[in-house]
Amino acid sequence: MGTIVEQIQGIPLNHYLIFCSVIFAIGVIGVLIRRNVIIIMMSIELMLNSVNLLLAAFSAYHGDASGQVFVFFIMALAAAEVAVGLAIVIMVYRNTKSIDIDSLNKLRW
Amino acid sequence: MIELIWLIPLIPLLGFVVNGLGRNYLPKKLIAIIGCGAVLTSFIISIALFSEVYQDRLAGGDGQIFKNYFDWFTVGNLNVSFSFLIDPLSSIMLLIVTGIGFLIHLYSVSYMSHDDGFGKFFAYLNLFIFFMLLLVLGSNYLIMFIGWEGVGLCSYLLIGFWYKNGSFASAAKKAFVMNRIGDLGFLLAVFFILDTFGSLEFSTVFSQATGMTSGDSTLLLITILLFIGASGKSAQIPLFTWLPDAMAGPTPVSALIHAATMVTAGIYMIARSNILFTLSPITMQLIAVIGIATALVAAFIAITQNDIKKVLAYSTVSQLGYMFLGLGVGAFTGAFFHVITHAFFKALLFLGAGSVIHAMSNEQDMRNMGGLKKALPITYVTMLIGTIAIAGIPPLSGFFSKDEILAHAFFANPVLWGLGLLAAFFTAFYMFRLLYLTFFGKFRGTEAQQSHLHESPWQMTVPLIILAILAIGGGLLNVPEALHGNHWLASFLQPVFADSQAIATPFHLSHETEYILMAVSALAAIAMAIFAYRKYVSNNEIPKADGEETGALYNLSYKKLYIDELYDKVIVQPLNAASRFLYKVVDKSLIDGLVNGIGSFFVFSGKGIRQLQSGYVTFYIFMMVLGVIAIMLYGLLYS
Numbered sequence: 001m002g003t004i005v006e007q008i009q010g011i012p013l014n015h016y017l018i019f020c021s022v023i024f025a026i027g028v029i030g031v032l033i034r035r036n037v038i039i040i041m042m043s044i045e046l047m048l049n050s051v052n053l054l055l056a057a058f059s060a061y062h063g064d065a066s067g068q069v070f071v072f073f074i075m076a077l078a079a080a081e082v083a084v085g086l087a088i089v090i091m092v093y094r095n096t097k098s099i100d101i102d103s104l105n106k107l108r109w
Numbered sequence: 110m111i112e113l114i115w116l117i118p119l120i121p122l123l124g125f126v127v128n129g130l131g132r133n134y135l136p137k138k139l140i141a142i143i144g145c146g147a148v149l150t151s152f153i154i155s156i157a158l159f160s161e162v163y164q165d166r167l168a169g170g171d172g173q174i175f176k177n178y179f180d181w182f183t184v185g186n187l188n189v190s191f192s193f194l195i196d197p198l199s200s201i202m203l204l205i206v207t208g209i210g211f212l213i214h215l216y217s218v219s220y221m222s223h224d225d226g227f228g229k230f231f232a233y234l235n236l237f238i239f240f241m242l243l244l245v246l247g248s249n250y251l252i253m254f255i256g257w258e259g260v261g262l263c264s265y266l267l268i269g270f271w272y273k274n275g276s277f278a279s280a281a282k283k284a285f286v287m288n289r290i291g292d293l294g295f296l297l298a299v300f301f302i303l304d305t306f307g308s309l310e311f312s313t314v315f316s317q318a319t320g321m322t323s324g325d326s327t328l329l330l331i332t333i334l335l336f337i338g339a340s341g342k343s344a345q346i347p348l349f350t351w352l353p354d355a356m357a358g359p360t361p362v363s364a365l366i367h368a369a370t371m372v373t374a375g376i377y378m379i380a381r382s383n384i385l386f387t388l389s390p391i392t393m394q395l396i397a398v399i400g401i402a403t404a405l406v407a408a409f410i411a412i413t414q415n416d417i418k419k420v421l422a423y424s425t426v427s428q429l430g431y432m433f434l435g436l437g438v439g440a441f442t443g444a445f446f447h448v449i450t451h452a453f454f455k456a457l458l459f460l461g462a463g464s465v466i467h468a469m470s471n472e473q474d475m476r477n478m479g480g481l482k483k484a485l486p487i488t489y490v491t492m493l494i495g496t497i498a499i500a501g502i503p504p505l506s507g508f509f510s511k512d513e514i515l516a517h518a519f520f521a522n523p524v525l526w527g528l529g530l531l532a533a534f535f536t537a538f539y540m541f542r543l544l545y546l547t548f549f550g551k552f553r554g555t556e557a558q559q560s561h562l563h564e565s566p567w568q569m570t571v572p573l574i575i576l577a578i579l580a581i582g583g584g585l586l587n588v589p590e591a592l593h594g595n596h597w598l599a600s601f602l603q604p605v606f607a608d609s610q611a612i613a614t615p616f617h618l619s620h621e622t623e624y625i626l627m628a629v630s631a632l633a634a635i636a637m638a639i640f641a642y643r644k645y646v647s648n649n650e651i652p653k654a655d656g657e658e659t660g661a662l663y664n665l666s667y668k669k670l671y672i673d674e675l676y677d678k679v680i681v682q683p684l685n686a687a688s689r690f691l692y693k694v695v696d697k698s699l700i701d702g703l704v705n706g707i708g709s710f711f712v713f714s715g716k717g718i719r720q721l722q723s724g725y726v727t728f729y730i731f732m733m734v735l736g737v738i739a740i741m742l743y744g745l746l747y748s
Contacts, residue, residue, distance in 0.1 A: 032731055101726050108724025 008060040016057040023050035037089045037099045041082065048078050111161070113154050114176050114193050117203065118242040120147045124235035132228025141218040144231030148214050148238055152207035159200045163601070171604035172197045175248060175312070189309060194248030198445070198605045202245045202377055205452050209369045210238050212572035216460055217361040219568035220467060230270065230359070237263035241370050245377065249309040250299045253378065257295060257342065260371045261288040267366060268358040277357035284351040291341015291348055295378075298334035305331065315384050319608050323388050332385050332392040336399075339375030344426050345433055346403045350673055352426050356418040360463030363418060368425050368459050369452040376432045376448050380605070383441050387609035397437025397521070401528045404430030406670060408535035412542070413667040415652050416473045417462045420543050424499065425455055427532060431514055434529060439613045440517035441606045442587070442599045447514060449598075450506035450583040454498040457576035461492035464565045464573065465547060470558050475543065476652055480552040484562040487570045489548045491577040496544045498580040500537035500634040503627070506583030508634075512627050513589065519626055520616055526626070533630050537637035545645040546652070553651070591623040 023046055030043030052071045059067025089099060096103045124147030128140050135143075162172040177192040195203075214234060221230050240263060244256025265288075269281030299309065305327050306314045321328060339345070344352035355367045366372070379386060379396070386393055404427045411423035428451050435444030466473055468485055482489045498505035501512070511533065519526035552559055564570070588594020603610075618626075644650050653659055659667065668674075721732075 028734060032727060032734065035727070104726055105724035108722050 005060050005063075008057060013057065013061055016054060020050045020054040020057075023047075023053070035101050037092065037101050040101060041085050041089070044085075045078060045082070048074060111158075111174055111176065114158065114174070114195065114246070115178065117151045117154050117158075117207070118239050118246060120150050121235045121238040121242065123147065125232050125239060128228050128235060129232035132226075132232055135228060137222070137227050140228045140231050144235055145211060145214045145218065147235055148207055148211040151238070151242065152204075152211050155200070155203040155207045158195060159204055162195060162197060162200045166197065166601055166604075172200075172601075173604070177248075181251075186307060187303065187309075189249065189251050191252065192248040192310075193246040193252075194311060195246070196605055197602045198377070198380060199245050201445075201449065201602075203242065205449060206238065206241050206245060206370050209452055209456050209576075210234075210241075210365060212575060213361045213365040213369075213456065213460070216364075216463070216569050216572045217359075219566045220361055220463055221359060224359075226270065230267075233263055233266050233270070234362075234365070237267070237366060237371070241374075244374055248311055250302060250311075250314075251309050253381075254295065254299060257338075257374065257378075258292060260366070260374065261285065261292065261342070264288070264355070264366050264371055267362040268355045270358055270362065274357075280351075280354040280357040284355050287348050287351040288341050291338045293338075294334045294336075294341065295338025298331050298338060301327065301331045301334065311381065315382075315608065318384050318388060321388055323612065324390060325388060328385055329389045329391055332382075332389045333395070335378065335382060335385070336392060336396055339379050339433075340399065341375075342378075343372050343375030343429050343433070344403075345375075345399050345430065346406065349403060349407065349426050350669075350676065353419055353422040353669075356416070356422050360418065360459060360466060363422070364456045364459030364463070367422065368455040372425065372429055373432070373448045373452065376429070376436060376444055379436050380441050380445050383606055383609045384612075386436070387439065387612050393437050393439065395437070396433050397518075397525060400430045400433025400435075400437050401518075401525055401532070402430070403427070404434060404532040405528060405535070406430075408532045408539065409666050410669050411539040412535060413652070413663055414539075415475050417465065417475050417478075417543060417547065418459075418473055420475075420539055421455070421458055421462055424458075424536065424539065425451075427536060428455065428499070431511065431529070431532070434518055434525065435514035438514075438517045438521035438525065439609070439616070440514055441609065442596075442602055443510065443513035443517055445602065446587045446598055447510035449586065450498070450510040450580070453576055453583045454495045454505075454507055454580040457491060457495040457573060457580050458499065460569070460573055460576065461488050461495060464488040464569055465492075467565055467569070468562050469554060470561055472554060472558060475546040476654070477554045477558075478547045478552075479550040479554075479651075480548070481562070482548040485548075485564050487564060487573060491570075491573040492544060492548070494577045494580055496540045498583075500540050500638060501533055501630055502537075502634045502638070503631050504584060506580055506586075508627075508631065509584035509587060509589070512630060513587065515630060516589075516618055516623055516626055517616060519622070520618055530630060530633060534633050534637055537634040538641050541638045541641035542645060545641060549646045550649055589623065591620045591627075 027043045027045075027047030027050060030046065031040050034040055034043065052074055055067045055071050055074075059065060059071075092104065093099050124143050127143055128135070132140070158174075162174065166172040174195040175192065176195070177190050179191050181189045181191045183189075214231070217230065217234065221227055224230065237260060240256045240259025242256070244253055244260060247253040247256060262285075265281050265285040268284050269278045272278045272281070302314060303309055306317050308314060318328070341348045352367055352372065356363055358367075386396070407423045407426035407430060411420050411427060414420045414423060428447070432444045432447050432451070435441075435447060464485065465478070465481060465488060468481070468488075469478060472478065494505065498507040501508045503509075515526055515529050515533070518529050585597075587596055587598035590596060665671075
């Protein structure tokens with residue numbers, strides 16, 4: 001453990017922050033501009049994982065393990081979310097013969 | 110008999126219920142028997158009651174019988190009981206209402222026999238008698254007020270009895286609305302009485318009022334409001350125009366309600382409250398002035414009317430004016446005396462006119478009558494008696510009652526007497542004009558009418574004869590001292606007016622003055638009778654047809670002084686305009702605009718905002734991101 005922590009601390013915290021922000025932003029933009037549901041879900045994963053990385057980094061810098069515990073929770077949650085999400089995608093595909101998010105526009109005024 | 114008081118109003122009410130429910134099922138004979146019998150029973154009980162009161166008066170008592178039936182309601186300190194008061198005043202009124210009421214019921218049996226609404230008519234008449242008896246018998250202002258409103262309702266129903274005729278229906282409405290104006294005055298007066306005296310019982314109110322000073326401002330207010338109520342019901346200026354229009358109803362109704370009983374309710378009420386009025390001299394002067402003005406105006410209009418019932422209607426208004434003049438100058442007995450005699454001869458005249466109309470196949474225009482003397486001998490003789498009585502020619506009843514009022518008016522103010530005498534001139538003229546145009550000269554109607562002429566059946570002539578006898582002898586009730594009479598009515602009514610007489614200046618005229626006054630008015634009446642005879646019988650003059658050119662004064666009288674037109678211009682049309690304004694501008698534009706505006710505001714804003722619900726998930730997420738960014742920025746900048 002000690003060595004890993006030292007390795008992580010070998011990189012300045014700012015770099016983690018900028019890196020994670022960039023990945024998060026890529027995730028957000030992916031969700032916003034892509035119309036394929038699968039890609040959107042992947043983008044969401046990207047956002048979640050950027051947060052995970054940041055939590056791990058903070059945890060290491062603070063010497064507090066609870067941040068890493070959070071990461072595990074989030075991963076479990078993400079797995080469940082993907083399971084549900086992919087099931088929804090399959091149902092969407094069966095009903096609309098498409099996985100374009102814009103085909104789900106029936107719920108409107 | 111005292112135990113039976115409650116039956117007096119109850120029996121006509123029962124008659125109303127039975128006839129009202131069975132109006133379409135019961136045979137006409139049975140309806141007539143129930144209708145007449147109910148009133149006759151009340152009349153018999155009233156006679157017994159009257160004799161009881163009379164015995165008590167002879168024995169030196171005050172003739173008062175007070176009967177409390179139940180406490181109607183108690184609110185706080187106010188306790189209103191349902192109770193009846195019989196005293197000399199109400200016992201005489203009972204006799205008039207039930208006695209003349211019975212005669213008119215009997216008359217109606219024949220008069221209305223061809224009418225489809227026979228049962229309805231008798232039901233209404235009985236209901237009217239019930240309410241009138243309630244008005245007369247009530248021992249407090251509230252019971253009186255119930256009767257007061259009830260007779261107004263019956264008057265409305267009976268004026269509009271032939272409601273299919275639009276103008277009759279609107280005459281009924283006019284009567285009702287004008288009465289409502291007066292009723293509001295009465296109602297306000299009742300509230301003020303309650304506020305001032307803490308009770309509505311006559312005995313409490315009057316005994317408390319006796320202790321008040323003359324000219325008290327509260328009393329002034331109360332009496333003015335009471336007088337407004339009386340002027341609505343008794344057709345005084347400015348609320349008198351409904352009475353001539355009320356002739357739209359069947360003739361027995363005109364005789365019963367609009368001549369003998371209901372319209373005298375105002376006089377009865379003021380005579381009942383005499384002490385309140387005696388203590389407010391300003392109101393008394395107002396009553397005298399309004400009374401004489403009404404007497405003059407109505408008599409002036411009556412001179413040129415051609416409808417036989419219209420003449421009698423204006424004559425009634427004019428005679429009611431006399432009664433108010435009597436009240437105003439403090440001649441309570443005289444005014445009430447005139448109520449009695451007027452009930453006799455005016456009911457007689459109306460029923461006589463009804464007999465004429467019946468014989469003439471519903472013709473009412475006197476220009477198409479004439480020469481009916483031979484065809485209708487009983488009607489002619491009885492109407493002649495009625496005419497002499499109302500004109501004030503001695504020794505018939507009208508002379509005594511009118512003269513008593515005029516003598517008191519002379520004592521109060523000779524100007525009032527002079528104007529009253531002028532009205533007496535008019536009265537004698539228009540009544541003899543009516544008589545001559547109807548019964549003298551040549552027949553001016555159509556062939557069909559002439560062949561149909563007939564004397565009325567006994568149900569109609571018997572009431573005429575009885576009323577004629579009463580109209581001749583009614584004056585004996587109160588022969589003045591100057592003619593060696595004993596003032597029977599005055600001494601009988603003495604307890605009712607005792608408190609007022611103690612306060613008012615005692616009436617005193619020397620016998621010589623009284624003789625002169627009597628001679629002047631009797632001569633005036635006779636002179637006008639002769640004048641009318643020369644004009645309409647010797648010279649065979651017939652009133653001009655509607656389109657013909659007439660003098661300005663004649664036209665003014667013929668057009669009823671344009672009072673209806675004036676009211677139309679001053680009150681009705683502005684009210685209509687105001688209603689139209691409220692409807693079109695305030696209601697349609699303002700209120701509807703406000704309500705619709707709120708509605709359309711939400712419709713339009715909803716239309717705008719719903720654009721956000723595009724259905725595109727991307728858009729929602731974009732908005733969410735924007736929101737998150739906004740919150741973050743806020744947190745960064747303002748924390």
